[in-house]
Amino acid sequence: MKVYSGCQFFIALLFILGGVVLLLVNLGLISMEIDEAIHFLYPFVLTIIGLKLLFDLLATKGKHGNWFFGTFLTLIGVMLAADRLGYWEFSFREIVNYWPLLFVYIGLRILMGKRPIIKVTAKSSKNGFVTDVSMKENNWQVEDLDEWNGVADYDFDYTKAFIPDRDTKIKLAGWVGDIKILIPEDVEFSLIASSKVGDVKIGHYSRDGIMKNANYKTDGYDEATRKLTFNIDFQVLDLRIDRV
Structure with a gap:
């Protein structure tokens, strides 16, 4: 049995999920336009990308992946997906309310003995x-x-x-x-x-x-x-x- 890498597995999931939804739209089994299908689909893509970052982090023992952005994208993706499925209301504009997670990220990096990663463009005044x-x-x-x-x-x-x-x-x-x-x-x-x-x-x-x-x-x-x-x-x- 062929063993797939984590990257291949999650990319495959993205293609399968997107293909299934768009196919159902084209066959008329789901009543929505293509742009509506993409609007419905992208929260699940965010979730898969976030899970991939967390998977890479665990699989490589911290050498690859990013737990902060992995957790952030997974959390936002799940809440947006729940909104699309009608479980509760959550709009894209509410995402900015989660910026305090950056403080959590910096605090945890300090506790782990690592310097916070902050990139600044050279030309910024x-x-x-x-x-x-x-x-x-x-x-x-x-x-x-x-x-x-x-x-x-x-x-x-x-x-x-x-x-x-x-x-x-x-x-x-x-x-x-x-x-x-x-x-x-x-x-x-x-x-x-x-x-x-x-x-x-x-x-x-x-x-x-x-x-x-x-x-x-x-x-x-x-x-x-x-x-x-x-x-x-x-x-x-x-x-x-x-x-x-």
Whole structure:
């Protein structure tokens, strides 16, 4: 009997699970569109990926895998799957409430005699672990921004800001990001966002799920001199942009 590696086993499970669900959709045995099927499916994929990380950790005695992200993805995947199956309500936006697990992770690594692993990009002008930023005061000055934060909660209201007549670049990155942005209708903007797990909403445009990238640009962005350029990169991201 052929023995499969843990990686092969979990990859096979991903393909089997995805194939079965999509086949049932195509045969009409499950009443949902393909995008609905993917929305239903990805929590189970998250769970399998999380279990794989934990399996690798145990099988290799800590040389491979990651218990923090394995536990995090498994927990989130199970709760989202339970929501899809109707056992209880759990929305993607609630994921950011679990950022305190990062403190547990760092504390346990210290107890085990290991230094916490925190990666910071070399070009960041400001770096931190937990950040809560609210820019809502009248006539606040908009400037270029380049930050990396482990856990970040941003609330930007550009309708109350002084936006200069140029291309202002806002670069935000980290592990977990909860970002809310309000932009005036007469200000053009573009967005490049990436996440391992994400929920991005810009008006009627939305992207959610795993390994999601969002690229968005307003109609007048290329010609505008006064505009905002967002580049956002988080492992887990909840982003909402509204224009008023």
